[in-house]
Amino acid sequence: MKLLRVKMGKTPTWSVEEMGAYAGTGGRNLTSMVVAAEVPADCHPLGPENKLVIAPGLLSGSAAAISGRISVGCKSPLTGGIKESNAGGQAAQTMARLGYGAIVLEGEQDSGQLYKLIITKDKVKLEKADELKGLGNYAAVEKLVGVYGDKVALMTIGQAGEMKMAAASIACTDMEMRPTRHCGRGGVGAVMGAKGIKAIIFDDAGCSLREPANPEAFKAANKVFTKGLQSHPVTGQGLPAYGTNVLTNIINEAGGYPTNNFKTGQFAGAGKISGETQADLEVRRGGSATHACHRGCVIKCSGIYVDKNGKYVTKQPEYETVWSHGGNCGIDDLDTIALLDRMDDDFGLDTIEMGATIAVAMDAGLAKFGDAAAAVRLLQEVGDGTPLGRLLGAGCAATAKAYGIERAPVVKGQAMPAYDPRPIQGIGVTYATTPQGADHTAGYAIATNIMKVGGFVDPLKPQGQVELSRNLQIATAAIDSTGMCLFIAFAVLDQPETFQALIDLINAFFGLSLTADDVSALGKKVLSLERDFNKRAGFTKEDDRLPLYFRREKLEPHGVTFTVPDKELDQVFNW
Amino acid sequence: MPPGLIRLSPGEIDRTDLLLKLQQGVFLHLPDVGGTEGVSVTAFLLEVLRVGDGQFRDEVRTMMLNSRVVDDPDTTWLRGDDVLVVSGAMPGLVGAMLRSNSPIKALRATISDAGGNQDSLSRGSKSGFITFKAFNTVLRDHFDDIMNYGAYGGRYEA
Numbered sequence: 001m002k003l004l005r006v007k008m009g010k011t012p013t014w015s016v017e018e019m020g021a022y023a024g025t026g027g028r029n030l031t032s033m034v035v036a037a038e039v040p041a042d043c044h045p046l047g048p049e050n051k052l053v054i055a056p057g058l059l060s061g062s063a064a065a066i067s068g069r070i071s072v073g074c075k076s077p078l079t080g081g082i083k084e085s086n087a088g089g090q091a092a093q094t095m096a097r098l099g100y101g102a103i104v105l106e107g108e109q110d111s112g113q114l115y116k117l118i119i120t121k122d123k124v125k126l127e128k129a130d131e132l133k134g135l136g137n138y139a140a141v142e143k144l145v146g147v148y149g150d151k152v153a154l155m156t157i158g159q160a161g162e163m164k165m166a167a168a169s170i171a172c173t174d175m176e177m178r179p180t181r182h183c184g185r186g187g188v189g190a191v192m193g194a195k196g197i198k199a200i201i202f203d204d205a206g207c208s209l210r211e212p213a214n215p216e217a218f219k220a221a222n223k224v225f226t227k228g229l230q231s232h233p234v235t236g237q238g239l240p241a242y243g244t245n246v247l248t249n250i251i252n253e254a255g256g257y258p259t260n261n262f263k264t265g266q267f268a269g270a271g272k273i274s275g276e277t278q279a280d281l282e283v284r285r286g287g288s289a290t291h292a293c294h295r296g297c298v299i300k301c302s303g304i305y306v307d308k309n310g311k312y313v314t315k316q317p318e319y320e321t322v323w324s325h326g327g328n329c330g331i332d333d334l335d336t337i338a339l340l341d342r343m344d345d346d347f348g349l350d351t352i353e354m355g356a357t358i359a360v361a362m363d364a365g366l367a368k369f370g371d372a373a374a375a376v377r378l379l380q381e382v383g384d385g386t387p388l389g390r391l392l393g394a395g396c397a398a399t400a401k402a403y404g405i406e407r408a409p410v411v412k413g414q415a416m417p418a419y420d421p422r423p424i425q426g427i428g429v430t431y432a433t434t435p436q437g438a439d440h441t442a443g444y445a446i447a448t449n450i451m452k453v454g455g456f457v458d459p460l461k462p463q464g465q466v467e468l469s470r471n472l473q474i475a476t477a478a479i480d481s482t483g484m485c486l487f488i489a490f491a492v493l494d495q496p497e498t499f500q501a502l503i504d505l506i507n508a509f510f511g512l513s514l515t516a517d518d519v520s521a522l523g524k525k526v527l528s529l530e531r532d533f534n535k536r537a538g539f540t541k542e543d544d545r546l547p548l549y550f551r552r553e554k555l556e557p558h559g560v561t562f563t564v565p566d567k568e569l570d571q572v573f574n575w
Numbered sequence: 576m577p578p579g580l581i582r583l584s585p586g587e588i589d590r591t592d593l594l595l596k597l598q599q600g601v602f603l604h605l606p607d608v609g610g611t612e613g614v615s616v617t618a619f620l621l622e623v624l625r626v627g628d629g630q631f632r633d634e635v636r637t638m639m640l641n642s643r644v645v646d647d648p649d650t651t652w653l654r655g656d657d658v659l660v661v662s663g664a665m666p667g668l669v670g671a672m673l674r675s676n677s678p679i680k681a682l683r684a685t686i687s688d689a690g691g692n693q694d695s696l697s698r699g700s701k702s703g704f705i706t707f708k709a710f711n712t713v714l715r716d717h718f719d720d721i722m723n724y725g726a727y728g729g730r731y732e733a
Contacts, residue, residue, distance in 0.1 A: 233636065233664040237712050247670055249598055249710045253660050254673060254686055255642050271598040276714055280591055301666075319667070419669050426682020427669060440668060468679055472668070490666060557642055560685050 001101030031073025057483010061096025089172030109196020158348025228498030269332025324355020330369030655703025
């Protein structure tokens with residue numbers, strides 16, 4: 001694998017290097033290593049010293065099932081700390097097949113000139129992209145497909161990235177050449193905009209699958225791994241049938257569904273926007289409730305959302321999006337939520353951050369909770385770059401500050417996802433302590449087999465929230481480095497043979513003999529790198545906290561506050 | 576039957592409307608089986624879903640009673656006016672937490688049904704009607720079973 005380093009400036013240049021110290025790494029491990037080693041922690045996130053690192057996972061580009069996640073890392077304009085944001089789509093597979101382990105975008109482009117980076121089997125080109133200026137992701141992709149065809153993979157930014165908004169995302173095209181898969185969190189799109197890169201085109205024509213060191217062992221492990229995913233009730237049945245939005249009803253029932261900007265834990269309109277209702281609607285209208293976001297995905301948790309006339313609107317909105325633009329804003333209309341999702345994807349915005357921001361705006365009196373038309377209008381202001389839109393595009397914390405609202409559900413400046421940490425306190429520990437800012441996926445890899453080596457957890461005994469959160473974060477950091485979708489965690493949790501097959505896949509591909517202990521060590525290493533960067537950027541233990549109102553305001557129906565003591569939060573990374 | 580309830584019939588009501596009603600809650604009859612404890616969650620669901628014990632444990636991975644997780648359905652007893660939720664296995668960290676007897680159940684200790692069986696004994700009548708909600712694959716796979724058991728709604732407006 002090679003490393004492509006692109007230096008932006010008056011006359012942009014690029015060079016292809018050996019991976020060097022980064023050899024044998026991938027995904028989040030690689031992006032965090034580069035950021036920690038090469039980015040001054042005290043730099044401005046939009047300045048020339050920051051770097052945007054793009055890396056496929058360890059197994060991306062191979063025949064390994066569901067290995068198509070791509071990681072993007074940098075110093076975050078939203079949090080001011082280290083950031084890794086990953087997405088599905090086709091980019092990881094094609095970039096890895098082209099033989100690139102990482103792309104590092106350096107310098108800045110302050111003249112307003114935009115470029116496109118074109119990578120083919122034998123060439124790298126950097127060309128001006130005047131024809132793409134000011135375009136949303138959908139229009140930009142359409143133009144690029146007209147030139148480069150529909151077999152390439154694209155990473156693009158929309159208007160939000162060009163305007164360097166802190167909520168800006170980077171879009172990755174899916175199998176249908178739609179910009180629906182986003183590295184959403186932390187404002188990574190703003191950093192790409194600051195570098196002046198509007199689009200990256202991966203054309204892997206003439207390239208083939210990455211070959212494993214031990215083909216027979218790899219094939220055997222992949223077979224067991226795939227079978228494990230397909231036979232598990234979550235990855236084989238629930239997710240393909242309903243997608244992640246199947247969570248709406250149960251989280252609402254548990255009283256942990258943040259409603260009207262985290263004021264209550266249950267939303268009366270939950271059933272109208274649930275995954276079950278959404279899937280029924282999609283199928284009746286001629287869309288689809290089962291769809292893969294990249295080649296090689298065997299779970300197929302996505303879908304196609306169409307309007308009343310059967311016309312494509314957007315991919316199936318995920319649970320987090322349905323919540324952020326739905327219940328959190330008091331909106332119970334799936335068509336409005338799908339439109340907002342489409343707008344986010346087109347402008348290039350993080351759906352979680354924007355839904356949380358609109359809810360804060362509603363709290364500030366800019367609109368009433370439940371006013372769907374107002375939510376669309378506010379989001380349009382962001383895409384148009386009006387003064388109000390610029391403020392909203394800066395995210396939830398900035399908007400709350402501007403309007404004098406205490407109830408900003410953020411940690412390290414990043415909006416919380418769709419689980420209230422008062423009734424579900426364990427996730428509050430992860431929100432508070434992850435180096436990434438409030439992020440449900442930071443402690444997602446529910447793998448008892450991994451946890452056993454990260455610190456043994458006996459399922460028959462009650463365990464502290466802190467120890468579990470620590471182990472979940474370690475396991476997640478490791479899986480984020482493989483390029484595997486985190487949804488593999490469910491099968492790995494329940495089926496020891498599926499977990500072993502994952503280890504066997506990595507070993508067979510690289511000719512290694514890793515054990516579960518090595519996976520745990522990798523996760524710890526990544527977290528340590530990230531914590532150290534944040535410390536150098538000025539973060540202290542006081543940043544590992546939820547906003548105080550979560551300790552003061554009781555959430556109904558359970559009437560609970562967040563009660564995990566600070567001294568316990570401070571123990572999460574003591575290993 | 577309390578006044579105002581009507582039997583929900585698939586032949587008379589659109590299936591999409593019924594799917595939504597089952598998510599939002601329908602009324603099911605809770606029979607009086609004698610004894611002091613009444614009907615357990617397990618016994619009730621075996622009857623409603625028309626499944627054997629093994630299939631029940633395979634398919635019903637998440638149960639909530641009055642917004643609290645049921646970790647031991649065999650010894651959690653139902654009472655009239657309870658709200659019972661059943662679902663297949665849920666995705667996500669929180670979805671995994673909410674599973675009955677999840678290995679990471681400590682993460683949702685605040686809403687676990689600690690000592691629930693004693694609470695249920697003093698909660699109310701052993702029979703009557705409960706509010707029943709079905710999600711995920713349980714809704715998909717047992718829609719007809721629930722309808723056949725007898726689901727009731729209040730003052731249905733088409």
